[in-house]
Amino acid sequence: MSAETTPVDAGTLAQRKSKEPSFAEKFRKAFRGYPSAQIGLIGIIIFVLLAIFAPLIAPQDPYDQMRLDILDGLLPPGSKLGDGTVSLLGTDALGRDIFSAVLYGLRISLVVALVAVIVGSIIGVFMGLLAAMKAGWVETLIMRTVDLKMSFPGILLALMVLAIFGTGVDKVIFALIIGAWASETRLVRAVAMSELKKEYIDSAKLAGLSDMRIMWRYLFPNSISPVLVVLPMSISGAIGTEATLSFLGVGVPITEPSLGLLIANGNDYILSGKWWISIFPGLVLVGLVLCINVVADRLRDHANPYLRGKD
Amino acid sequence: MKTTLSILALAAACAMPNIASAETLRIAFASAPRSIDPYPFGGTPTASLKEHVFESLVAADDSPLLATGWEWTDPTTLEVSLRSDIAFHNGEPFTARDVVYSACRMMYLIDGRRNLLTSSMGPIEDIVAVDDHTVRFEMSSPYPMWVQKMKFLSILSASGGDVPEGPIQYDNEGDCGITSYPTLAEFESGEASIGTGPYEFVRFDKSGEADLVRNDNYWGETPEWDAVEIRTIGNAGARLAGLLADDFDLIENPTTEDLPGLTANDELTYTAVPSWRSIFLVLDVNPEGANGVVAADGSAPLADQRVRQAMSMAINREAIADRLFGGEATVANQFAPSYRAGAPELPALEYNPERAVELLAEAGYPEGFAIDFYAPSDRYANGARVAQAVTQYLSRVGITVNLKTQPWSVFAGQRKDGELGVFLYGWGHPQGPAQMISFAFASRDKDLGLGSSNYSNYQNDAFDAAMRAWAVETDEAAATEYVGEAMSIVMEHMPGIPLYYQHTIWAHRADLTVVGRQDERTSAMTVSRQ
Numbered sequence: 001m002s003a004e005t006t007p008v009d010a011g012t013l014a015q016r017k018s019k020e021p022s023f024a025e026k027f028r029k030a031f032r033g034y035p036s037a038q039i040g041l042i043g044i045i046i047f048v049l050l051a052i053f054a055p056l057i058a059p060q061d062p063y064d065q066m067r068l069d070i071l072d073g074l075l076p077p078g079s080k081l082g083d084g085t086v087s088l089l090g091t092d093a094l095g096r097d098i099f100s101a102v103l104y105g106l107r108i109s110l111v112v113a114l115v116a117v118i119v120g121s122i123i124g125v126f127m128g129l130l131a132a133m134k135a136g137w138v139e140t141l142i143m144r145t146v147d148l149k150m151s152f153p154g155i156l157l158a159l160m161v162l163a164i165f166g167t168g169v170d171k172v173i174f175a176l177i178i179g180a181w182a183s184e185t186r187l188v189r190a191v192a193m194s195e196l197k198k199e200y201i202d203s204a205k206l207a208g209l210s211d212m213r214i215m216w217r218y219l220f221p222n223s224i225s226p227v228l229v230v231l232p233m234s235i236s237g238a239i240g241t242e243a244t245l246s247f248l249g250v251g252v253p254i255t256e257p258s259l260g261l262l263i264a265n266g267n268d269y270i271l272s273g274k275w276w277i278s279i280f281p282g283l284v285l286v287g288l289v290l291c292i293n294v295v296a297d298r299l300r301d302h303a304n305p306y307l308r309g310k311d
Numbered sequence: 312m313k314t315t316l317s318i319l320a321l322a323a324a325c326a327m328p329n330i331a332s333a334e335t336l337r338i339a340f341a342s343a344p345r346s347i348d349p350y351p352f353g354g355t356p357t358a359s360l361k362e363h364v365f366e367s368l369v370a371a372d373d374s375p376l377l378a379t380g381w382e383w384t385d386p387t388t389l390e391v392s393l394r395s396d397i398a399f400h401n402g403e404p405f406t407a408r409d410v411v412y413s414a415c416r417m418m419y420l421i422d423g424r425r426n427l428l429t430s431s432m433g434p435i436e437d438i439v440a441v442d443d444h445t446v447r448f449e450m451s452s453p454y455p456m457w458v459q460k461m462k463f464l465s466i467l468s469a470s471g472g473d474v475p476e477g478p479i480q481y482d483n484e485g486d487c488g489i490t491s492y493p494t495l496a497e498f499e500s501g502e503a504s505i506g507t508g509p510y511e512f513v514r515f516d517k518s519g520e521a522d523l524v525r526n527d528n529y530w531g532e533t534p535e536w537d538a539v540e541i542r543t544i545g546n547a548g549a550r551l552a553g554l555l556a557d558d559f560d561l562i563e564n565p566t567t568e569d570l571p572g573l574t575a576n577d578e579l580t581y582t583a584v585p586s587w588r589s590i591f592l593v594l595d596v597n598p599e600g601a602n603g604v605v606a607a608d609g610s611a612p613l614a615d616q617r618v619r620q621a622m623s624m625a626i627n628r629e630a631i632a633d634r635l636f637g638g639e640a641t642v643a644n645q646f647a648p649s650y651r652a653g654a655p656e657l658p659a660l661e662y663n664p665e666r667a668v669e670l671l672a673e674a675g676y677p678e679g680f681a682i683d684f685y686a687p688s689d690r691y692a693n694g695a696r697v698a699q700a701v702t703q704y705l706s707r708v709g710i711t712v713n714l715k716t717q718p719w720s721v722f723a724g725q726r727k728d729g730e731l732g733v734f735l736y737g738w739g740h741p742q743g744p745a746q747m748i749s750f751a752f753a754s755r756d757k758d759l760g761l762g763s764s765n766y767s768n769y770q771n772d773a774f775d776a777a778m779r780a781w782a783v784e785t786d787e788a789a790a791t792e793y794v795g796e797a798m799s800i801v802m803e804h805m806p807g808i809p810l811y812y813q814h815t816i817w818a819h820r821a822d823l824t825v826v827g828r829q830d831e832r833t834s835a836m837t838v839s840r841q
Contacts, residue, residue: 064706065699065702065703065706065707065712065714066703066706066707068703069703070627070630070631070634070635070700070703071627071630071634073634073635074634093634093635093696094696094699094700094703095703166717166721167717249688249689249695250718253714253715253716254688254695254698254699254714254716255699255702255714268566268568269568271548271551271568271569271572272568272569272570272571272572273571273572274568
C-alpha cells in the first residue's frame, strides 16, 4: 500500500514545492523587467565590493597621517604625488588622494548606516511587537515616546545627541540609532495589531503559550516583511543623515573623513576652481543613495499587493 | 509761484540723500558686535564698531589719541595731558572730568557684570582731574601696563542728567557720587552713544547691524565717508556673494581659498596685513605627566626639553603658511609676532625632521610616544587644517597623534579645566609682545597679573624674574629688554611651539584703498577712495 502511494505523494509534493518559489526566484521575479532596478542592484554590489576591498584598491591609506603631505595638497586629477604615485582624482588641501579617500569614506558611510539601521530596526521591531502585544500602559509608554521622537526633526535630534556625547564614529551610529527606531516601531505595531486579531494567535493563546513565545514564534515572522521592505530606504536615509552630520562638522573625526566630510572639505574650495575635492565624493554619495533608492522602490512596489498585479 | 519753487526745493532736498548715498561705505562683518556700549564686552567686532563713535586716550597703535602725551612723574603716578580742542557729538567740550567719569563707569558693575577693565584697574587708587586738560592716575604699586590698557577706556561725555555738577571724586567702586549710569538700552537707542569719534551713532541692532554718519566737527582729519553701514554675515560664502553682488564695498575675512578668485576679478581685490595674532601649540610640561600623553615606559615625554624641540623641528612652518594659507600667514619664530614693536630679534625656527628623530631617540623615545592633540574646529582661520598638518608632521617623526577637534565652546571649557595636554591656541597682542607669555608661561602672580592661563605648568625662575621686572618697569626701553630676555628663555625651553602669525584679510572693491590694521579691527577710517 505504502509502496504504491509514496511515489504519487512525492510527485504532488514536488509539484507543490515548485509552485512555492524559492527566495532567489522571488527576488529575481521582483526585478525581472525593471532595468533601472537591475542597474541599481548592480550599482549597490559594486559599491559594497569597492568598500570591502578599499585597502587593496586604494593607492594610499588616507587615514595614515604619516603618509600624507600637505606639499601634495590641492593637486588636480592626474597629478603625480611626492612619493611618485599618480593621483587619479586629485588631492585635497592636506594631500589626501581623493580616490583613496572616497573608497575609505564609502566604507565608513556604509558601515555607519548599516550598523545604525540594523540595530535601530531590531530595537524598533521589538518595541513595536511589545506595544502591540502588551497593550495598556506599556503600549502607551512606547507609543508616546515614539510620538515624542517623531515630533523632533531627525537632524536636530542627531545634533543634540552629538552635542551631548561628542563626536566620533560610535557616537554618530548612536545618534542614527536613536533616529531610526521610532518609525519601525510604528510600522511593526500596526502590522502586529492586525495579525493579533487572527485565529492562529488565538489558538496559540489557548494553547497556553507565553506572550514572549507568541511574540517571537508567531507575531515576529508575520509582521517583519514590511520592515524588510523599508529597510533599504532607511539605509539610504541613514547614509544621507551621516553625510549631513559630517558635512556640518559634528560627525566622524576629521582625520578619518566619510563622504559627507570630504564634500564639506571641498566645499571651501569650490569657488576657487578646485572642483575635484567635493565633486567626486558627491557623485559617489549621489550614486550610492540613488542605487539603493531605486532598489528600495522596486521592493516596495513589489510588496504592495495592489501594484503586484501589474508585475 | 513761490509755493512751486519751495516744493521744487523740497523735492531737491529729498533727492539729496540718494546722491549722498554714493558716499556710503557698506561693510560686512564676519561676526556681530555685541553692543555699541563700549564698556561690558570684549571681542574684535565690538571694538571695531565702538571706535567709530568712541575714542580713548591712547590709540590702538600706542600713539596718543585724545591725550597729547603722558609722563610717569614717579613709578606709581602717571600724568596724562589731554587735547584741548575737542568736542563730543553733542557739542560739550572734552575735559579731564570726562576721563574720571568714564573710569567710574568702567568700575561700575551693571547686574554684577564686569567691564573690560574692571579687574585691570585694581591698582589704580585715584584719578584726579588736575585741571581741564590734565588727568593724574595714582596707583598703589608700579603699573606700567596701564598705558597699554588705557586703549580700552572709551571716553564718554559726563553730561548726562544724573551727573552732579562740579568735579567727580573717583573711587574704586564706580560709585563716584553718581546715582545712575546710562544703561545698555540707552546706548543702543543712541541716547547715550555720544563720543568724540569721527562717526556719529545712528542705529544699532543686535543682529550686528549698525548705521553711522559722519561727525562734521571731527577734530582730526575729515572722515572720508558721509555714512557707514555695517552688517554682519557669519557665513564666508554668503559674505563673498554679497561683495560680488555689490551689496557691500568691503567684507571681512574672505577665506584664503577664495583669494585666487578675487585676484582674477578686475572689479575686486583684497588687502592682507600680518596681524598681532600668533598661533601656537601649548604643551603640558608637568614632570608628573600630562593628560592624553602616553609613553611606553610611563614617563612624561613632554617634560623633556629635547622632546619639545624635536616636535618644533618636525613641523614645516613654511609649508603650512604657503599651502594652507596661500602665503597669507607669516612663519613664527617666537610667541609674539616678531614684527610687533618691542619683540626681540630671534633666529628662525629650524625645520629638520632628521634631527627631530635623533633628539627623540636621545631623550629615550626612539619608538616615539602617543599624544591626544586638541584643536578648536571653529575658532581660527583654517584651524582644523592646520591641526591636521601638524598631526602629519608629528606622525612622521614617530609620534602617534590622536587629533581631536572640537567646537570652541567645548574646547574652551576643557582648556580652563586643565584637561588638555597638547592643544592648538591663538593669542592677539594688542598690549605688546609680552601679552601672551606673561599670561601663559609665567608663574601665577595675581597682583602683577601674571600666569593666569599657565596651562603648560611651565616654571622657570629666570623667566619669572624677567616677567616680574617687566610688569613693574615704567621705562619703556628697560621693559623691552626684559621682554626680550623672557622671550629668549621661553623659546629655548619651549613649553609651547609657535607656528605662524595670522594675516587679517579684507576683500573689497578694487577702487578702494584699505590700510589693514594689525589688531584685526575693521574700520571705515582706514578705507578711502583712490
